[in-house]
Amino acid sequence: MSIVSLFSLPIYQENDASITSEKDGKTLSRICSEGMRPSDASVQNCSTISINSYVLEDDNLRSTKDKILNHLNKYVETIICPKTNINLYITQSWILSTKPGQNHHEHYHPNSLLSGVCYPKAVENDKIHFDIVQQRLFPLFFFDASEWNIWNSTIQWIHVKTNDIIIFPSWIKHYGELNPDQTTNRIAIAFNTFIEGNIGKEDELNQLKIKSIKQK
């Protein structure tokens, strides 16, 4: 017997110690001290995010932004393999802080092509969870299972550690679960992206020419 898995979703993961430095840590602390708000005010014990939602435009984080763009371009070149030149750029970016006892609610990122998160400070046994309803075996049914595998699972996760960067299609729902055993804060930088350039094919009537306006 063989089981053929026909489709898969590419989640990019790399550990890059050069993404943030000690100096960047001070910049992140300064931005956090300028103001944080709940990531979702309707959720109890939720994480907080920086009021500044363009943190990667901070001059002191220029190197971090360039490194993240390099990883994004690797995703584009390796996975999307566009025939035409497209420029992927970062739209909004923010700091996410999750203290012990807090959780990061399930969400996805509208108005973005690829999203990502890098972890200047992950916590012990840290994970990012993905819940892909559209990819479930039977999206409208739930079977309890004696054993979970990659086909019957409704949720899958990736272990993450400090200096990891994760990139995924923005429509995928994801969250960080509450872990009462954690003793330290998770500090992460999250970001959205969009593209400029020409995509599609003129003769197939799906061509799209996208120009960006200057960012904030």
Ligand SMILES: [Fe+2]
């Ligand atoms: Fe997110």
